[in-house]
Amino acid sequence: MGLPTLEFSDSFLDSPDFRERLKYHEIELDRTNKFIKELIKDGNMLITALKNLSTAVQKFSQSLQEFQFECIGDAETDDEVNIAQSFKEFSQLLNTVEEERRRLIQNADDVLIAPLEKFRKEQIGAAKEGKKKFDKETEKYYTVLEKHLALSSRKKEPFLQEADTQIDKERQVFYDASLEYVFKIQEVQEKKKFEFVEPLLAFLQGLFTFYHEGYELAHEFEPYKQQLQFNLQNTRNNFVSTKQEVEKLMKRIRSADQDYKPPGQWTMEGFLYVQEKRPLGCTWTRHYCTYEKSSKTFTMTNFETKSAGKQVVPSEMFKLKSCIRRKTDSIDKRFCFDIEVVERHGIVTLQALSESNRRLWLEAMDGKEPVRNLSRLISSLPLCSLLSLSLLFSPSVFFSPSLFSSLPLSSHLSLSVLISLSLSLLISPSVLFSPSLFSSLPLCSHLSLPLFSSLPLCSLLFSLVRAVHALVHKLPERNKEMMELLIKHLVTVSTHSQFNLMTVSNLGVIFGPTLMRSQEETVAAMMNIKFQNIVVEILIENFDKAREDAKAMYSCEAEHSHELSFPQGALFSNVYPSIEPGWIQATFQGKTGLIPENYVVYL
Numbered sequence: 001m002g003l004p005t006l007e008f009s010d011s012f013l014d015s016p017d018f019r020e021r022l023k024y025h026e027i028e029l030d031r032t033n034k035f036i037k038e039l040i041k042d043g044n045m046l047i048t049a050l051k052n053l054s055t056a057v058q059k060f061s062q063s064l065q066e067f068q069f070e071c072i073g074d075a076e077t078d079d080e081v082n083i084a085q086s087f088k089e090f091s092q093l094l095n096t097v098e099e100e101r102r103r104l105i106q107n108a109d110d111v112l113i114a115p116l117e118k119f120r121k122e123q124i125g126a127a128k129e130g131k132k133k134f135d136k137e138t139e140k141y142y143t144v145l146e147k148h149l150a151l152s153s154r155k156k157e158p159f160l161q162e163a164d165t166q167i168d169k170e171r172q173v174f175y176d177a178s179l180e181y182v183f184k185i186q187e188v189q190e191k192k193k194f195e196f197v198e199p200l201l202a203f204l205q206g207l208f209t210f211y212h213e214g215y216e217l218a219h220e221f222e223p224y225k226q227q228l229q230f231n232l233q234n235t236r237n238n239f240v241s242t243k244q245e246v247e248k249l250m251k252r253i254r255s256a257d258q259d260y261k262p263p264g265q266w267t268m269e270g271f272l273y274v275q276e277k278r279p280l281g282c283t284w285t286r287h288y289c290t291y292e293k294s295s296k297t298f299t300m301t302n303f304e305t306k307s308a309g310k311q312v313v314p315s316e317m318f319k320l321k322s323c324i325r326r327k328t329d330s331i332d333k334r335f336c337f338d339i340e341v342v343e344r345h346g347i348v349t350l351q352a353l354s355e356s357n358r359r360l361w362l363e364a365m366d367g368k369e370p371v372r373n374l375s376r377l378i379s380s381l382p383l384c385s386l387l388s389l390s391l392l393f394s395p396s397v398f399f400s401p402s403l404f405s406s407l408p409l410s411s412h413l414s415l416s417v418l419i420s421l422s423l424s425l426l427i428s429p430s431v432l433f434s435p436s437l438f439s440s441l442p443l444c445s446h447l448s449l450p451l452f453s454s455l456p457l458c459s460l461l462f463s464l465v466r467a468v469h470a471l472v473h474k475l476p477e478r479n480k481e482m483m484e485l486l487i488k489h490l491v492t493v494s495t496h497s498q499f500n501l502m503t504v505s506n507l508g509v510i511f512g513p514t515l516m517r518s519q520e521e522t523v524a525a526m527m528n529i530k531f532q533n534i535v536v537e538i539l540i541e542n543f544d545k546a547r548e549d550a551k552a553m554y555s556c557e558a559e560h561s562h563e564l565s566f567p568q569g570a571l572f573s574n575v576y577p578s579i580e581p582g583w584i585q586a587t588f589q590g591k592t593g594l595i596p597e598n599y600v601v602y603l
Helices: 016-048 053-066 078-096 108-149 157-195 197-208 214-255 355-364 373-380 383-390 415-426 435-439 457-472 477-494 504-515 523-527 529-541
Strands: 268-278 281-292 297-306 309-312 316-325 336-341 348-351 550-552 571-577 583-588 591-596 600-602
Touching: 016 053, 016 108, 016 157, 053 078, 078 157, 078 197, 078 214, 078 529, 108 157, 108 197, 157 197, 157 214, 197 214, 214 504, 214 529, 268 297, 268 355, 316 355, 336 355, 457 529, 457 571, 477 504, 477 529, 504 529, 571 600
Parallel strands: none
Antiparallel strands: 268 281, 268 348, 281 297, 297 309, 297 316, 316 336, 336 348, 550 571, 550 600, 571 583, 583 591
């Protein structure tokens, strides 16, 4: 299991789970920083202590053997696996030549020490500075927020407006610091995959010239070096394309409404202040709350941010009965609303962080406005009278949620259903090549490297090709025709790569995100771009292997319902690989099923 993904939208919520995931990245950065320092120390020993070179190389080799890369996400590409394995390859090579001590290595400081030190100071150092700024702005923002929420609603309006403006500025500074810190910490985690290995690779290349059998060792190392350089270049290309997408996503998140509801597990979540009654008055305690609309489950976790750290108590879970907005003239606080729960008697008063935040909570909980005479009058009218009244009002008034909340028919008039029906009329059915169609196919599940870790390389590649081929033939006919035209053109482009430099790998980097863009714009989706690139490479490299027609060399009787019976000489159409080894999918006399692959010959 790799490092957890940090979403930019979580910076707005600042949830306990977000802080916990952020802590994993900080621990990994500290571990990487310590490892770089140790690596630099070992390198200096290697340069300055020629007599102890054998001991220094052994220690250095052991350090490489023990370090393990941690990549973001649950799966890794071939490039990332090779890069993660490269340290162990280097270690084995150093052990081979450990007894072949030579003179002091020239220029080792420029090719090894300086780049690592530069990475540690400029990249990891910048991430640490971002953490200091983030911690400072966190403390400052929540201190100002508590003072702001403590303001009385009876204050003069200009004073309250000025206070709102000030808290908005503080909130924006806090959000900017959080977004920048999340972006920087993930950037360092990604860049270390190639900025670590490249200095070591250059150092080893220079080291060969000073060994007694340097030429032979370099000759043996050359194929692996070329493959690793290819992996590094692919990783760098993926990083550049992913970084551009992540930067665009960060800008969109930054420009979005601060109180918008990001996609997540819960219908609504965030911080609320809960009124707790005491013998001498009442207090307001900050809780992190979640609400699941389908089960009407409301959860509160006491989470007070203090200078000494975090104080977390067990969560309280309730079943919601009702939710009503609190009138300003009935309480000396702003942004309040009341809820009733099954497990408690009486009303629980909650305070949101802003008016827009309160509106989101009310919408999630189907909250109602305070009861007015007009609602009582409307609820007492018969349906025919309501229909007559609807002719006198504009649709925006008659279909307002506050009006329908008082009617017994509201449960049958789901606005979301009406919106869905309206949107379905706007979607054109003539879209020939929708990226959302590709993103809905479980391609990544077939490309998960751990699934094939026990297979030989040839079997792994064959399985990947078969999996992608099977998914292609499941596409609608129009989509498949469009994809065939595009891939055929890309094959032609790749054949002239010596002139246009558009290799299969480069075409995958360009067209992978375009053909299979995820429906969700999240950091986790951006990290999967590398797998999309691999799928496009497979489509280009195996385009000429697509077979659609076949002829039976022998007859066969089906033993199961999903198999086909056919005579000798039968002609099959729409032939493509299946996930069953030794079987293929085909259509015969209008029926589609499995047939033995060794029973047919492709036409």
